Amino acid sequence: xxxxxxxxxxxxxxxxxxxxxxxxxxxxxxxxxxxxxxxxxxxxxxxxxxxxxxxxxxxxxxxxxxxxxxxxxxxxxxxxxxxxxxxxxxxx
Numbered sequence: 001x002x003x004x005x006x007x008x009x010x011x012x013x014x015x016x017x018x019x020x021x022x023x024x025x026x027x028x029x030x031x032x033x034x035x036x037x038x039x040x041x042x043x044x045x046x047x048x049x050x051x052x053x054x055x056x057x058x059x060x061x062x063x064x065x066x067x068x069x070x071x072x073x074x075x076x077x078x079x080x081x082x083x084x085x086x087x088x089x090x091x092x
Contacts (some may be wrong), residue, residue, distance in 0.1 A: 021088065027081045028061060031088055034074045042092050046077065051085045058088070 011018065022030040048058040060077045067074040079088065 024081060029079050029081055029088070031077050031079070032066065032074055033077055033078070033090055034072065037068075037071050037073050037089065039092070041092070044090050046079070046091050047089050047091055048079070049089075050085070052087050055089070055091075 020032045022032060024030075035044065046058050046060055047055040049055045058079055060079055062076075062078045064076045065073050066076045
């Protein structure tokens with residue numbers, strides 16, 4: 001199921017991570033997420049954690065498609081910086 005949601009092939013090694021943090025500028029962190037075109041409809045939520053144990057939903061400032069491969073897209077998502085460090089992920 002995860003392979004489907006991320007738009008990857010379960011029979012092939014994924015060299016690139018489906019989530020990449022790009023930078024932090026003016027208290028905004030920019031990340032890229034590779035996922036299915038219809039991820040929001042499938043129930044995708046973005047999460048933030050300080051310790052990778054406790055995760056809380058976080059509302060993005062913006063979501064922009066930067067690469068469209070048909071059923072799979074890469075989105076640039078920005079979030080407010082909530083602390084000096086942290087972790088981001090998507091959940092379905």
